[in-house]
Amino acid sequence: MCFHFNFFDRICFMEKELITEDIKTALREAFKELKDEVLIEVYTKIGVNDMFNNLAVDLIEAMAEASSKIKIKLYKLGDENSKNKDVHRSPTILIAPDKYSIRYTGAPLGEEGRSLIQSIIMASTGQTLVSPDTKKRMQRLKEKRHVRVFVSPTCPYCPQQALYAVSAAIELKGLVSAEVIEIYENRDLAEKYSAMSVPRTFVGETLVSPGLQSEEYFAESLIEGKPVEYVMPAGREGLIDFDIVVIGAGPAGLTAAMYAERSGLKSIVFEKANVGGQIAITPVVDNYPGFASIAGKTLVELMAKQTMNYASILQGVSVSDIKKKDSGFEITAGSGIYNAKAVVIATGAGSKKLNAAGEDRLAGRGVSYCATCDGYFFKDGKNVIVVGGGNSALTDALYLDSLGAHVTIVHRRDAFRAEDRLQQSVFQRNMPVMWNTSVKEIIGDRIVEKAKVEDTKTGNTNIIKADAVFVAIGYEPNNDIAEKLGLKMDEEGYIKVDDKMRTSMPLVYAAGDITGGVKQIVTAVSQGAVAALTAFEDVANPYWKKKADGS
Structure with a gap:
């Protein structure tokens, strides 16, 4: 199993963890920016997410080897320290808990490796990614805020949103706590908060953004504790x-x-x-x-x-x-x-929408327009539908199949429009295809459970089981x-x-x-x-x- 890190190659897990010399070199280079010592605490529990526990420990130990300014402590979930720090999930990583309230719930795989490293650098230097105008805007906050950003290893939009939250926790020490939650390792939380499409950001229990925000919009939603529709730019005279x-x-x-x-x-x-x-x-x-x-x-x-x-x-x-x-x-x-x-x-x-019944209501709850961002949650045998017949649809179908999902392609025509190479790859993998079929309704209470499909020639309808519907029918x-x-x-x-x-x-x-x-x-x-x-x-x-x- 391989997880791709943004700027230092990749980490692969086969029979045992492997952190390559290239990665170690990149870590040493990145951590040259560190100023003050940073304490990192890792909490794990045997029998819960064991592979990810090992990954979290190995990665943090490699970081400590890369810089003498990184100090680590390993704890077991359930001990006195975990109770004092209100840690209940394995693995959990706390960054500079003696100074800030920053935690990664779940091992930071793939894209989140980038945000973890930047978070450590920010905690060490005290220098965040937000602009002076945003820092000034944030000073209006007078109440405590807990920010949760749900992420996945394959989401390219997630690290930026996570770093906004971490920046806020550093800029507003004592007022803001930031938590980055990996959805695959914490499926119960992802389902509870309907966070199957990422990034998804909550302030307290309120969803403030279903996707990546601009810096000023994040700051304003943090202050207001709710979604905002318009933000007046600061410093308009410049x-x-x-x-x-x-x-x-x-x-x-x-x-x-x-x-x-x-x-x-x-x-x-x-x-x-x-x-x-x-x-x-x-x-x-x-x-x-x-x-x-x-x-x-x-x-x-x-x-x-x-x-x-x-x-x-x-x-x-x-x-x-x-x-x-x-x-x-x-x-x-x-x-x-x-x-x-x-x-x-x-x-x-x-991305174009299907305009099917239930599509908007279940968006982010199993309805997705980004297989790369959200597909990881549905790996390991989940039933997913990919709607479309062009290059994007078949690329998504192949990607989801490679994750281990059970993929069914639904296409309203009797032939694909995608490149022949993609078509051959789909046929070679024997993926089920429902030809001359359209999705009329996406069904589920809180999350996607089924889809109602219609034969475009006969008008006959059928209900099929689905944990997710990935829409790839073109663009607007x-x-x-x-x-x-x-x-x-x-x-x-x-x-x-x-x-x-x-x-x-x-x-x-x-x-x-x-x-x-x-x-x-x-x-x-x-x-x-x-x-x-x-x-x-x-x-x-x-x-x-x-x-x-x-x-």
Whole structure:
């Protein structure tokens, strides 16, 4: 069994734990940032999550070997210390319990390895990830808050949300406690709080966010103790000038920023969620030139690292408003206002819904649009349905099958639309396929239990058992920025562009999935490059002014 860590290769567990020299080297490098000693306590109980107990102990011991500033203590669940610390689950990891209230309930596998390391560094230095404006905003909190973030090892969006909670526990010591809960090891909690889709964040017993929040929204929901719909940005008087603002940090946006900077245009990228867009949640990419096979998350990291050599990427910062001005554009994003001569919209597309009865009510309770994020909870023999017949659907089905789930594909046509290679992989694994079938209703009290399906030719219906329904039937454009600017769009809501990626408004460009058409990484990268190079030409020689002059 292998669990992938974000920036230090991977940990594999076969007959015994194996922490490679590469991982140890990466740990030593990461912990050079440590300032003060950090105490880490690990609590375990024999017979409960034994494999994960061993993992937690081995990992923390490896961290202690990597830095003399990390001190560890191992305790048994049920002893006096666990009672005093209110620890009831195995394994549990407490970070700097002598200073802060930060705990990981469950072993931090995969993606959460990254947040664990960053949490230790923050506890040692006292320096968190939140901005000065957010720190100031948090000072309004006067009541105690317990923040729980439910995560899974394969969720690329979870570490950022977890680190917001840990940052709050450090910034507001004594007021905020943070708990990061791994859902597979704590299935009863995941089911109790309907946290089968992650990240899922609670303040006390109140769900404040069913997904990744921007920094300012997390802070405000922490203060209010409930979900918030709008946050007034702090420091609005601070105007910052750029040549190009890129909205969206998928392949198109990252490429646009890099090409713009290389052309001499000062650029910045805003990303409201996670860098990478759809690629970040793609298990394997095997059609990108130069890589026979590469994990989507790894490809994203390579792209982002290269772009950051040129331009700033602000993750977790959403664009709340954009206005056309005589001198260019005024963009309200996060905690500031930015001026730009040109804008590249690379906001991509989000997952389409089935519009089936019960879908919205059971979203996050077995209904999911991200197999990579949520599939781990349904490993080891759970019955899952994958709805769709394209590349995404078959990729999700293969991924879930590899986790050990019992997968049934439901497709409304009599043939798949996916690439032949994916189809052959599905057929070779003998996955059940319900052809000419649509999902009419998703049934369950608190969680998904069944699905009502209909034969599209005969109209006959049937009830099938299901622990989860993964929806992969295509995408809808994230076009709110285009709507604010009044750009021309097609009947499906995708932004209309010419062959230079120009939109209907001068100095506004669009690239990637938001333009519709072929939704491939290589296409998005190409469009991002074209958009930036066209912007460079237009800023220097405005084509619309030439038309007005008749030249």
